[in-house]
Amino acid sequence: MKVILQDIIEKVAEQAGVTKKLSEGFLQEFFDIIIDETLNKSGSVKIKGLGTFKLLSVEERKSVNVQTGEEIIIPQHEKISFVPEKDLKAAINKPYSHLETYILSKEGHVDVQESEDEDNEEANIDEGNVATEDNITVENNITVEENVQIEEREVEKIIITENSTKTNKDMEERENKNRKWIIIVILLIILGLVAWWWFSDSKQSEDEGTKKELQISPEHEIDEEVPVSDVIIDETQENRSAQKSEGEVKSGDEGEETAGSSTPIPNRSPEFQGEYMFDKKFDFKLIDFMQANYPNMKLITYGTPQKVTLEKDKRLTLLARDYYGDKRFWVYIYLYNTDIIKHPNRIPAGMVIKIPKLDKSLVDPNSKDCLDAAWDVQKYLLKM
Amino acid sequence: LNTKELISELKKRLNHDKDKVDVLLDSTVKIIEQELLNNNSVGIQGFGVFDVRKKEERISVNPITKQRMLVPPKLTLSFKPSTTLKERIKKVNA
Numbered sequence: 259m260k261v262i263l264q265d266i267i268e269k270v271a272e273q274a275g276v277t278k279k280l281s282e283g284f285l286q287e288f289f290d291i292i293i294d295e296t297l298n299k300s301g302s303v304k305i306k307g308l309g310t311f312k313l314l315s316v317e318e319r320k321s322v323n324v325q326t327g328e329e330i331i332i333p334q335h336e337k338i339s340f341v342p343e344k345d346l347k348a349a350i351n352k353p354y355s356h357l358e359t360y361i362l363s364k365e366g367h368v369d370v371q372e373s374e375d376e377d378n379e380e381a382n383i384d385e386g387n388v389a390t391e392d393n394i395t396v397e398n399n400i401t402v403e404e405n406v407q408i409e410e411r412e413v414e415k416i417i418i419t420e421n422s423t424k425t426n427k428d429m430e431e432r433e434n435k436n437r438k439w440i441i442i443v444i445l446l447i448i449l450g451l452v453a454w455w456w457f458s459d460s461k462q463s464e465d466e467g468t469k470k471e472l473q474i475s476p477e478h479e480i481d482e483e484v485p486v487s488d489v490i491i492d493e494t495q496e497n498r499s500a501q502k503s504e505g506e507v508k509s510g511d512e513g514e515e516t517a518g519s520s521t522p523i524p525n526r527s528p529e530f531q532g533e534y535m536f537d538k539k540f541d542f543k544l545i546d547f548m549q550a551n552y553p554n555m556k557l558i559t560y561g562t563p564q565k566v567t568l569e570k571d572k573r574l575t576l577l578a579r580d581y582y583g584d585k586r587f588w589v590y591i592y593l594y595n596t597d598i599i600k601h602p603n604r605i606p607a608g609m610v611i612k613i614p615k616l617d618k619s620l621v622d623p624n625s626k627d628c629l630d631a632a633w634d635v636q637k638y639l640l641k642m
Numbered sequence: 643l644n645t646k647e648l649i650s651e652l653k654k655r656l657n658h659d660k661d662k663v664d665v666l667l668d669s670t671v672k673i674i675e676q677e678l679l680n681n682n683s684v685g686i687q688g689f690g691v692f693d694v695r696k697k698e699e700r701i702s703v704n705p706i707t708k709q710r711m712l713v714p715p716k717l718t719l720s721f722k723p724s725t726t727l728k729e730r731i732k733k734v735n736a
Contacts, residue, residue, distance in 0.1 A: 261682045273669040284666045287655050289689045306645040307671040340721035357714030
């Protein structure tokens, strides 16, 4: 919405307890002074709580006429600049203030290699790594897992910093040899982390999901049959967690793994009896399309969906990144929530979104096919 | 020109006492800030438009270390001078 001077005049009059005429005169003088001071005395105007206005000179530079391709010279000129005050800046950015810059893996080709390895079902070198890590996560409790992760991150950081500080040419020969090894090590660590993260996250979220369900919402919105099985699920869950504390987890978890299908679905366990077709949410054309082009992808969900309250300025893409590892998978969250979301770009804050647990064959952030599929679904949705 | 000088200048031009100018300036700044925080753009005729813009997240590369960084999206305050103000700037120069 746009606010004009007239609105400001009225509000100032109201807040300062003066007549409109007076506040109008004040505001006019206020902006006049800013203009006069910045222009004529070539100074800057600093207003507390707002920022600084300043006249800057822009040097002459060459440019190209976009239409004719002709080279032109933009002469030296002045422009007015406004730099907001720090506090105001922070206040405006508050919705995003929790986000931080983070460092991506150094090598550009890491992603590609990773996805290739994933396709091979992590068969080759990394087998040992992943296997041992899974054992650790299964046998120990969460705190140990976290330690493992933190240690690995530290190792990663050290490697990266080492890598970047070695710039001497003398070192180059050695470095080249080292680099290969470092790349391999980084790859292994990342793969391990991805596997671990995926494994544990889905487990945790599922725990939280079922608990929330029971505590908060007596009314269930998913399926008629699910609530019944849900109660049972939660009981088994409690039993299981009790078992865990006694240290008898191992047998149970191994049982799951052998019982699971050939594709590794980490959280496929006896609890997931409430499995039903996700494609209820798709329309027929889309199902046909998916089956024709991506026959390997299973359009099913497991268990009860996790409920998330949408914060202000949080979008489906961000949720998709948090829960599935890539923002392109937002389409599935949308499709799952079409009953409440009218338009994916206009979701009121505070809406409770259900995040379905999807099969890994559908939402694997490392698989190009999955990303392509999500992209195709998005294109389809946009056409609608 | 800082806030103190601005207040005395306003006082001189308007013939008000200092307290009144203080209150007016304070509420003006607060109201503009409030409007901006409510995601409204504030347009002042003859002066310009204050606007909150969203900058999308992006990947930036440190040219020396080749390190890739994911810079998060952010909301920034931008000020666009109006055409009349731009004209005046040109005139001052000429």
